[in-house]
Amino acid sequence: MRLLVPPARVLVRAPSWLGDFVACEPVLRALCERWTTDGCARMLTFAAPAPLLALLDGRFTGVLRVPVARGSDPDLDAWRGHDVALLLDGSWRSAWAAFRAGIPQRAAWASGGRAPLTTFAVSPALERGRVPLGLGVHGRDARRLPRPFAAACVELAGLLGLDVRDRVPRLEPDADALVRAAQRLRARGIDPDARFALVNAGGRNGSAKTADPDVLARVGRLSALPLVLVCGPGEESNARATLARLSGTSAVLLDDPVPHLPELLALLALASACITADSGPRHLAQALSKPVTVLYGPTDPRHSAEHAPNIRGLRAEIACGPCHREVCPLFGEAERACMRALAFADAGPERERSGYSRSQPASTPWRST
Amino acid sequence: MSIASTNPTERALRLVIRAPNWVGDLVMATPVLEAARENKRFVAVRVLVRKHLVGVLADGPCAGLVEPLASDADEVRAYRAFEPDAVLLLTNSFGAALRAWRARVPTRAGAALSGRRALLTHSVIPPTRDGRRVPIPTAHLLRDVAGLLGILVPDLHPRLGVRAELVAEERAMLERLGVDHARGYVLCCPGAAFGAAKLWPPERFAEVLDALYLERGWRGVVTGGPGEEALVGAVAAASRRDAISLAREPRDLERLKALVRGSKLLLVGDSGPRWYAAAFDVPCVSVMGPNFPELTATSLERARIVRVEGLECAPCLERRCPLGHHRCMRELSAQRVLASALEVST
Numbered sequence: 001m002r003l004l005v006p007p008a009r010v011l012v013r014a015p016s017w018l019g020d021f022v023a024c025e026p027v028l029r030a031l032c033e034r035w036t037t038d039g040c041a042r043m044l045t046f047a048a049p050a051p052l053l054a055l056l057d058g059r060f061t062g063v064l065r066v067p068v069a070r071g072s073d074p075d076l077d078a079w080r081g082h083d084v085a086l087l088l089d090g091s092w093r094s095a096w097a098a099f100r101a102g103i104p105q106r107a108a109w110a111s112g113g114r115a116p117l118t119t120f121a122v123s124p125a126l127e128r129g130r131v132p133l134g135l136g137v138h139g140r141d142a143r144r145l146p147r148p149f150a151a152a153c154v155e156l157a158g159l160l161g162l163d164v165r166d167r168v169p170r171l172e173p174d175a176d177a178l179v180r181a182a183q184r185l186r187a188r189g190i191d192p193d194a195r196f197a198l199v200n201a202g203g204r205n206g207s208a209k210t211a212d213p214d215v216l217a218r219v220g221r222l223s224a225l226p227l228v229l230v231c232g233p234g235e236e237s238n239a240r241a242t243l244a245r246l247s248g249t250s251a252v253l254l255d256d257p258v259p260h261l262p263e264l265l266a267l268l269a270l271a272s273a274c275i276t277a278d279s280g281p282r283h284l285a286q287a288l289s290k291p292v293t294v295l296y297g298p299t300d301p302r303h304s305a306e307h308a309p310n311i312r313g314l315r316a317e318i319a320c321g322p323c324h325r326e327v328c329p330l331f332g333e334a335e336r337a338c339m340r341a342l343a344f345a346d347a348g349p350e351r352e353r354s355g356y357s358r359s360q361p362a363s364t365p366w367r368s369t
Numbered sequence: 370m371s372i373a374s375t376n377p378t379e380r381a382l383r384l385v386i387r388a389p390n391w392v393g394d395l396v397m398a399t400p401v402l403e404a405a406r407e408n409k410r411f412v413a414v415r416v417l418v419r420k421h422l423v424g425v426l427a428d429g430p431c432a433g434l435v436e437p438l439a440s441d442a443d444e445v446r447a448y449r450a451f452e453p454d455a456v457l458l459l460t461n462s463f464g465a466a467l468r469a470w471r472a473r474v475p476t477r478a479g480a481a482l483s484g485r486r487a488l489l490t491h492s493v494i495p496p497t498r499d500g501r502r503v504p505i506p507t508a509h510l511l512r513d514v515a516g517l518l519g520i521l522v523p524d525l526h527p528r529l530g531v532r533a534e535l536v537a538e539e540r541a542m543l544e545r546l547g548v549d550h551a552r553g554y555v556l557c558c559p560g561a562a563f564g565a566a567k568l569w570p571p572e573r574f575a576e577v578l579d580a581l582y583l584e585r586g587w588r589g590v591v592t593g594g595p596g597e598e599a600l601v602g603a604v605a606a607a608s609r610r611d612a613i614s615l616a617r618e619p620r621d622l623e624r625l626k627a628l629v630r631g632s633k634l635l636l637v638g639d640s641g642p643r644w645y646a647a648a649f650d651v652p653c654v655s656v657m658g659p660n661f662p663e664l665t666a667t668s669l670e671r672a673r674i675v676r677v678e679g680l681e682c683a684p685c686l687e688r689r690c691p692l693g694h695h696r697c698m699r700e701l702s703a704q705r706v707l708a709s710a711l712e713v714s715t
Contacts, residue, residue, distance in 0.1 A: 122503055128493075130490050130491055151512075163662075163666065
């Protein structure tokens with residue numbers, strides 16, 4: 001079905017999660033290129049939370065941006081008048097909004113009870129049978145297959161007639177944000193032109209995905225580079241706990257105020273490497289082709305095993321994981337064992353081997369001979 | 370991407386990978402083969418490949434793992450001799466799953482297609498719409514299946530190798546036939562093992578080759594597989610700029626790698642050599658008729674897929690046009706293909 005063809009008026013509801021938002025960037029870019037070629041970029045609308053849309057500042061000229069507040073209904077007036085809604089998020093609310101806005105063609109994944117609200121719904125792939133080796137939790141029935149989100153976006157867009165030639169998510173830091181990030185680093189005694197590693201020391205309180213301060217500090221200590229710790233709003237306690245465990249090293253924490261997303265992107269662009277849990281900043285670093293050490297906790301690495309030549313992952317294979325739970329349901333020694341049992345001692349040599357440099361090539365390192 | 374795992378639940382496994390039977394699918398599977406080879410969970414890996422396809426993997430990163438299969442009986446024998454703990458079925462055939470089951474391989478992973486779900490211990494059910502499978506890139510499906518055995522494939526760029534002696538040999542052969550290597554050549558593979566429905570008229574291939582000679586100075590070189598000599602000859606005969614036919618020269622899948630790698634552009638139907646071009650980063654124009662473009666929608670950075678849009682009967686996936694008009698190919702003009710060729714090769 002060829003719905004994504006200019007001059008159709010297309011509204012793309014991009015995901016609300018940072019990692020998924022970055023993963024869908026190739027589709028946004030391909031749409032913009034196609035519509036711009038036909039001189040009708042103004043027929044495109046990208047809807048997403050405002051902080052995420054800010055990551056696209058300076059790009060996609062002409063495309064209308066409609067901020068969506070998390071947890072509230074979208075502005076239906078801004079949604080009305082489109083021919084096609086491409087719903088790349090997983091929320092029922094956005095499918096309902098597209099329906100109520102009278103958008104005649106609504107394409108999405110058929111999950112979360114959204115199929116009746118759409119006109120083109122694709123049921124996601126499933127896995128069935130025994131537990132995948134080293135991955136997945138037990139269950140005999142067919143269950144949703146963990147797949148790279150970027151690939152799923154490209155597939156959905158492809159089924160609607162859009163070719164996405166370059167499938168690697170790419171972000172560019174805003175020039176102003178770069179200047180601000182460099183000034184901020186200098187103020188804290190870090191030379192922005194020298195090599196440093198950026199450590200994402202944040203994470204929601206109680207979240208199973210949040211990197212354990214002990215593990216994070218021990219991985220950080222293996223780095224020969226100065227460390228710059230960052231966190232998101234409300235995540236300062238974990239970051240401060242990590243900083244406390246890094247006493248005696250050249251580590252600084254940028255928490256006053258915490259960097260907003262464009263500034264975080266700029267900091268990552270200036271950094272030589274990144275250490276993070278499997279959360280949004282990992283995807284930002286990946287979109288900048290930076291070497292990243294990822295501490296996998298309860299997440300399945302299959303979700304993000306794509307365009308990842310510079311990724312070094314550390315994970316523990318334990319019977320209860322990857323469980324994908326927001327909060328670990330276990331107690332005592334078993335609590336958050338997936339995060340605490342990481343093979344952190346293996347991180348140092350691998351990170352050095354990955355060859356840090358200010359500008360890593362975006363292409364894959366292996367080429368046919 | 371590499372992952373260091375503590376406390377792996379499985380260790381020291383012996384893995385067999387049953388490789389695809391189509392050239393294109395086999396090339397697309399090469400990132401999976403390499404990821405499996407590097408996965409520390411497996412102490413030994415064998416790749417079972419149909420004998421006529423062995424040349425595809427020759428000189429590549431996984432050439433040392435290859436075990437050729439002359440027959441189905443060979444496949445069962447290979448399982449029994451190697452005694453694998455797991456088999457990764459990268460073909461979608463029922464027979465391959467049945468043979469792995471008969472050989473009592475304890476872990477059998479593959480896509481739940483062709484009615485073989487009951488034969489597999491681990492399976493992927495591809496995305497569906499209204500209960501019917503929707504076309505997704507084959508490379509994505511191969512990666513999904515590999516994930517069932519804990520094999521992560523972070524990069525889908527195909528990997529092939531070709532040895533320097535073969536490159537030199539083919540280069541000398543082309544020189545002998547009149548190719549000026551200073552100017553370069555465009556390689557044309559007009560055939561398709563799948564069936565006549567995928568064939569574009571020879572005179573249009575010739576028209577594009579002639580136009581490229583005038584525009585870029587690239588000599589046309591036409592080649593094909595066994596049994597395609599007449600088609601290769603027809604394209605060369607229709608050329609008014611002396612395109613070179615390789616119908617009488619030694620041709621095989623291994624030599625084809627050297628030819629593709631040395632070319633300025635590959636002009637091809639919807640067939641396996643397109644994936645050679647992807648592996649060697651050679652610009653490529655693929656003329657597509659009865660197939661779903663979504664099935665092959667990877668490695669598009671230097672490829673252009675040209676097809677007729679809006680036909681009610683397409684894609685039919687038939688080997689011969691069931692309606693007899695073959696509009697999906699006959700309505701595709703040489704000018705469109707030429708325009709794509711000029712665009713992709715700039």
